[in-house]
Amino acid sequence: DIQMTQSPSSVSASVGDRVTITCQASQGIGSWLAWYQQKPGKAPELLIYGASTLQSGVPSRFSGSGSGTDFTLTISTLQPEDFATYYCQQANNFPLTFGGGTKVEIK
């Protein structure tokens, strides 16, 4: 199975900050990576797929990059509604696997 390692597990940030979350795969997955945002008590929502393609309706302050084993999710200017937990997921090898999550908290 492919292990997905996210870091950090949590980050404290202020509105307006730039936030970067990393995700590392235990083996190469090309660009088959997705990112999700989850707020408490809610289902996850897709932000990015194909490592860098923004899902329809997702604000442009979110961006993704990387290929192979190392990936990054960047929030360019943190907004109040962005405080949530973020997960990466490798999307090409069964079993599909997620990273452990990164909680973005208010500083």
Place this chain on the structure above:
Amino acid sequence: EVQLVESGGGLIQPGGSLRLSCAASGFTFSSYDMHWVRQATGKGLEWVSGIDPAGETWYPGSVKGRFTISRENAKNSLFLQMNSLRADDTAVYYCARGPHKYCSGSSCSSHFVYWGQGTLVTVSS
């Protein structure tokens, strides 16, 4: 509007069985891969099973042989039959839809575009 509505969760004793359902609407159900993803309270996401339009299925080792995913395209419905339930199966179970084909060469992406609101399964005596 795409809607996925799960049902069938509840309290079940260890060793018992439960069948979850997911009612889909707002898209051509028979054209998409469908999945179940679960989340224990305060924990991360775990993919539980997937099925393609023709009925090919996939499972992780943690549930293989105990869980069975199926679909009834004529009724726009997805199911998860869970047998030999254990305490560590306790979680919210989400139904999720795959993408319209997003492929490069012979490889396609299996990410989750739409999610239901989930149904809680509690395995406890």
